[in-house]
Every structure is written in structure tokens, then in C-alpha cells.
């Protein structure tokens with residue numbers, strides 16, 4: 001394993017074990033449940049949106065290290081961003097984990113690039129993001145990767 005991969009692994013394990021922004025937000029303007037039946041990952045995403053800016057974002061849930069780390073890194077990456085910027089980051093992140101297309105602006109999210117080699121894990125890595133998208137598009141119902 002290269003040094004970079006080892007470092008990526010470390011960040012994923014760290015965020016998987018100690019997810020950041022892991023609490024419910026009472027004042028959330030959006031709240032959405034997401035489920036990945038393939039792996040058993042479940043999460044609830046909370047979002048405070050004001051004037052097209054994501055003022056606060058958090059989540060709660062249970063699941064594998066990849067799903068928890070991805071949700072944790074997502075909340076860190078999107079807090080304070082505009083909805084437009086968040087959609088762009090989602091598109092870039094999706095291209096990274098499904099096509100291996102890396103862009104500079106992904107920052108720490110790049111640690112999840114390795115999941116492209118494990119197709120079943122892509123759903124773990126994108127669960128939080130699909131849940132986010134459903135929030136932003138104000139879809140109703142449970143988000144499922146299946």
C-alpha cells in the first residue's frame with residue numbers, strides 16, 4: 001500500500017469511528033432519512049438552509065466505516081457553502097467514486113477515491129450525498145440506494 005493510500009485509509013477509519021457533526025439539529029429546515037439496504041447503512045441528515053446557504057448540517061446513523069466517514073466528511077465539506085456549490089461538490093464527488101475522475105476542489109473528500117474499486121461500496125460512500133440531494137430537491141419519502 002502506498003503512503004497516500006495508507007493516509008487515506010487512516011482518515012476514513014478516523015471519521016468512521018468518530019464522525020464529525022454527529023448529532024440531531026433541532027432547528028433543521030430539512031431532515032431526511034437515507035438507507036442503503038445492500039450494506040445496512042442508515043442515516044438521518046439534518047440541514048439548516050437560509051438564503052440558499054447551508055448554514056448548518058449534521059447527521060446521525062449507523063453503518064459501515066465508509067458510509068459514516070463519507071457522511072462525516074460531507075458535513076465538514078458543505079457547512080457554510082451555497083446550495084449551488086454543494087451541488088457542484090456532489091457532482092464532482094460522484095464522478096470521483098464512480099468514474100475515478102479527480103478534481104482539485106474536493107479536498108479531504110478525495111480520501112474516498114478508492115471505493116471505485118469496490119462497486120458495492122460506492123453505495124455506502126454516496127448514501128449521505130443522495131440523501132442530501134433529496135433534501136435540496138425537497139423530495140418526500142425515504143431515500144434508498146436500491
Ligand code: ZN
Nearest residue numbers: 039041064124
Ligand atoms: Zn456500507
